[in-house]
Amino acid sequence: MSRDVQISKFMSLVLRHSPEEAGLTLDENGWVDFDDLYRAIDVRFGVAKAEVERIVAENPKKRFTLINNRIRAAQGHSVGIDLQLTPSAPPAMLYHGTKTEFLASILKEGLQSQSRQHVHLSNDIETARIVARRRKGADAILAVDSSAMSNDGIVFFLSENDVWLTDHVAPRYLKHL
Numbered sequence: 001m002s003r004d005v006q007i008s009k010f011m012s013l014v015l016r017h018s019p020e021e022a023g024l025t026l027d028e029n030g031w032v033d034f035d036d037l038y039r040a041i042d043v044r045f046g047v048a049k050a051e052v053e054r055i056v057a058e059n060p061k062k063r064f065t066l067i068n069n070r071i072r073a074a075q076g077h078s079v080g081i082d083l084q085l086t087p088s089a090p091p092a093m094l095y096h097g098t099k100t101e102f103l104a105s106i107l108k109e110g111l112q113s114q115s116r117q118h119v120h121l122s123n124d125i126e127t128a129r130i131v132a133r134r135r136k137g138a139d140a141i142l143a144v145d146s147s148a149m150s151n152d153g154i155v156f157f158l159s160e161n162d163v164w165l166t167d168h169v170a171p172r173y174l175k176h177l
């Protein structure tokens with residue numbers, strides 16, 4: 001794993017799950033002071049601030065939002081913060097990448113947010129496949145009838161880095177591709 005990826009993973013850990021690892025507290029909307037986060041990163045990795053800014057700017061998934069010297073994770077939180085996203089109309093179809101071993105349970109209970117605040121859905125099959133490949137085993141791709149969900153009054157949010165978020169996807173909206 002490259003040093004950039006190690007630093008990015010540490011930032012995700014702190015900003016999504018365990019801010020106490022860096023001696024930090026997230027505000028109610030998930031933000032921390034960038035200088036405070038930078039100091040915690042520097043202690044562990046001995047890295048210049050400009051390098052951390054570059055890692056944020058070049059992050060392939062734009063995982064971090066850095067504005068006015070405050071930073072937060074765009075999505076993926078397990079801690080209870082409010083991203084203050086406004087509901088958005090989703091495209092007609094969305095996709096979810098997972099593993100075949102989870103299929104029976106997913107098709108029975110629907111997609112659950114598990115340890116995170118939301119279920120994460122992708123705009124296209126290619127992105128869903130990348131999500132699926134993060135875990136070992138055979139990939140499974142589910143199509144989500146987001147148009148029907150929307151018509152049924154279910155709310156979607158688009159994260160700052162273009163991941164679609166919703167609370168739960170019932171089995172009737174899912175199709176294994």
Ligand code: HQG
Pocket residue numbers: 012061063076097098099102105106109110111112113114115116119120131163
């Ligand atoms: C599965 C990454 C059994 C679900 C990605 C998934 C994403 C069920 C796992 C983001 C289930 C949860 C999130 C059910 C859901 N029964 N299994 N009823 N409902 N599952 O990591 O979507 O790289 O919390 O299919 O790109 O994999 O970190 O969610 O396999 O955007 O930025 O339970 O994480 O982003 O796993 O990934 P996760 P996810 P980053």
